[in-house]
Amino acid sequence: MKVTFKIWRSNSTGGQLQEYQTEIGEGMVVLDAVHQIQAEQANDLAVRWNCKAGKCGSCSAEINGMPKLMCMTRMEDVPKDKPVTIQPMKAFPVIKDLVTDVSVNYRVKKRIKKFKPRQPDAPDGTWRMAQSDIDRVQEFRKCIECFLCQNVCHVLREHDLHEKFAGPRHMVYTAALEMHPLDVEDRREDLKKQEGIGFCNITKCCTTVCPEKITITDNAIIPLKERVADRFYDPLMKLFSIFTKKNSL
Amino acid sequence: MSLLKDGNKIAGAFAYDREKGSFKVFRCKAVIIATGGLGKIYKISSNSWDCTGGGISIAYHAGAELLDMEFVQFHPTGMVWPPSVRGLLITEGVRGEGGVLRNSNGKRFMFDDIPENYRNQTSTNEEEGWRYTQGDKNAKRPPELLTRDHVARCIRREIKEGRGSPHGGVFLDIAWIKEKIPNAADHIKRKLPSMYHQFKELAGVDITKEPMEVGPTTHYLMGGIRVDADTQMTNVSGLFAAGECAAGLHGANRLGGNSLSDLLVFGKCAGESAAKYAKETPLGKIDDSEIKESAREALSPFERESSVDKENPYEIQHQLQEMMQDLVGIVRVESELSEALQKIEQFKLRAAKAACGGNRGYNPGWHTAIELKHMLTVAEAITLAAIERKESRGGHFRDDFPDKSEELGGMNISVAKAEGGKMIRKRIPKVKMRDDLQQIIEENK
Numbered sequence: 001m002k003v004t005f006k007i008w009r010s011n012s013t014g015g016q017l018q019e020y021q022t023e024i025g026e027g028m029v030v031l032d033a034v035h036q037i038q039a040e041q042a043n044d045l046a047v048r049w050n051c052k053a054g055k056c057g058s059c060s061a062e063i064n065g066m067p068k069l070m071c072m073t074r075m076e077d078v079p080k081d082k083p084v085t086i087q088p089m090k091a092f093p094v095i096k097d098l099v100t101d102v103s104v105n106y107r108v109k110k111r112i113k114k115f116k117p118r119q120p121d122a123p124d125g126t127w128r129m130a131q132s133d134i135d136r137v138q139e140f141r142k143c144i145e146c147f148l149c150q151n152v153c154h155v156l157r158e159h160d161l162h163e164k165f166a167g168p169r170h171m172v173y174t175a176a177l178e179m180h181p182l183d184v185e186d187r188r189e190d191l192k193k194q195e196g197i198g199f200c201n202i203t204k205c206c207t208t209v210c211p212e213k214i215t216i217t218d219n220a221i222i223p224l225k226e227r228v229a230d231r232f233y234d235p236l237m238k239l240f241s242i243f244t245k246k247n248s249l
Numbered sequence: 250m251s252l253l254k255d256g257n258k259i260a261g262a263f264a265y266d267r268e269k270g271s272f273k274v275f276r277c278k279a280v281i282i283a284t285g286g287l288g289k290i291y292k293i294s295s296n297s298w299d300c301t302g303g304g305i306s307i308a309y310h311a312g313a314e315l316l317d318m319e320f321v322q323f324h325p326t327g328m329v330w331p332p333s334v335r336g337l338l339i340t341e342g343v344r345g346e347g348g349v350l351r352n353s354n355g356k357r358f359m360f361d362d363i364p365e366n367y368r369n370q371t372s373t374n375e376e377e378g379w380r381y382t383q384g385d386k387n388a389k390r391p392p393e394l395l396t397r398d399h400v401a402r403c404i405r406r407e408i409k410e411g412r413g414s415p416h417g418g419v420f421l422d423i424a425w426i427k428e429k430i431p432n433a434a435d436h437i438k439r440k441l442p443s444m445y446h447q448f449k450e451l452a453g454v455d456i457t458k459e460p461m462e463v464g465p466t467t468h469y470l471m472g473g474i475r476v477d478a479d480t481q482m483t484n485v486s487g488l489f490a491a492g493e494c495a496a497g498l499h500g501a502n503r504l505g506g507n508s509l510s511d512l513l514v515f516g517k518c519a520g521e522s523a524a525k526y527a528k529e530t531p532l533g534k535i536d537d538s539e540i541k542e543s544a545r546e547a548l549s550p551f552e553r554e555s556s557v558d559k560e561n562p563y564e565i566q567h568q569l570q571e572m573m574q575d576l577v578g579i580v581r582v583e584s585e586l587s588e589a590l591q592k593i594e595q596f597k598l599r600a601a602k603a604a605c606g607g608n609r610g611y612n613p614g615w616h617t618a619i620e621l622k623h624m625l626t627v628a629e630a631i632t633l634a635a636i637e638r639k640e641s642r643g644g645h646f647r648d649d650f651p652d653k654s655e656e657l658g659g660m661n662i663s664v665a666k667a668e669g670g671k672m673i674r675k676r677i678p679k680v681k682m683r684d685d686l687q688q689i690i691e692e693n694k
Contacts, residue, residue: 032333040561
């Protein structure tokens, strides 16, 4: 069947939604439709993609206003009686059409303190860990860095606070390091100041859009918030610190 | 986009910036090609969209010799459905964990065709094959784990003879192991998490309950740019290659896992010897007219946009992929290979008319038009070498010459650009292996 698409095309003054019609066959995903339009009607339509299997995180876009991976959005799940709108991620500057510049994320990630393992447990330089401790961080390792969570987060999307708030992706990354059974680094002060964890007010939009179904807010951000609160806002600790003059705030 | 030379020596590289569309000239003494393979010249491929053979073609046009180009590996198990993921790889691990291949009659067809030279390493009954996958060192491996080329051909045969699955593959079944072990579903999810996820999300298939549909997919190029084994340098001074785009390491058929070790070891070798070479060599001179010519050629698709007989680069690309799949695929025959050569000539004429609109910034139509030259170059190299190798060996199978030839077994086939720009092929005697290395092989036989 013929389906109408409205795709964002950039131009020298900004851009507009342009209408295309293309034939949709059984089993197609939104990315297939975009490629078909590109091959048949708009050769210069820019779209970033690679694996077509939800593993590389390249084809993030907003389909009918919802942040999604184009390769994982099946046409059979999209209403076809009205035009399907495809726009680039709003939280990042557009390079062209559907391609955005997500490099701010790489800069933010670099400033997070790296993995620092404790001394090896055995003389042969190996460690011993409980499976249950590792299971806890396994979820965070599923992140494919599609940055849909960064895109939907209102702190970044509406307020453009990329430099003040690291965003959900980097909270997940920090949680994977902080909760790793071998890690001995302390990132709590950085979380509070540099990464701005306080900006998150737990609307859970990031969890809703995550294509890897990582429970970002509940399993990563809230436990990190608790660690920060423990470190800086525990009244007993505060009292104690007045007398010891250590850990002073 | 091209390499710049001073005589027979590398002097630099000419490139474009994908995002901005601007040109860049790198003045340098050494260049290492590490661009991977060319799976995208086939319709069904496990490779990334940018594996168009660009690096191999660039080296060829700069005078580097290509070797063993006929040896393309088709992995037996790629996804066949839905169309968006056709070709996507299904790991050998599925078969390693006990997954079996069946045709539409439910038959494990791999038992029917076990090559003579593998007979004593392959189990002849299902029970023994199962024990092998469960780590029994006394059991022989199941025929599903025979070499990739052989399994791929058997699957192709089942499909061609009408015993395929609904979407044109065969069935790969791991769910059956529930007959053998308790909690099979959890076991499968734990052992093959990404495969479980891949089928669940993309095809709506629960592999712990139903079989997968699979078919062969273009996976790897054993051949590529000819390099010196110790330095990774090509016959062009200052030009190095490492990884899939380089030839030699995997012979006629790569084994699973060897590519990763290849790029780690020989990537390091290439880097070290390129650095050493650069230290010892003066910077070459770049001819300005060469840069101008490269830029003119690169921009020509824009100029053709207003021409009446312009061609759509995507259309040429799609038709080339179909043609390579049909005529230079898993099973080859002289008449089809010759037909492919003629078609490549026609494609070349059409590619010279490929046009693109828009501007230079992030323009996939332009990129596709530029890549056509490279795709056609490597397609021609594969076809020429495949015609020359009138035998079947490793990843290269000739229906008209199904056996190995002793004479050709001692030969490599090289492809190079002759004076006047024509691609020529020749047989070259295989380099004798060092005695100490040969001894290791004998010991492991």
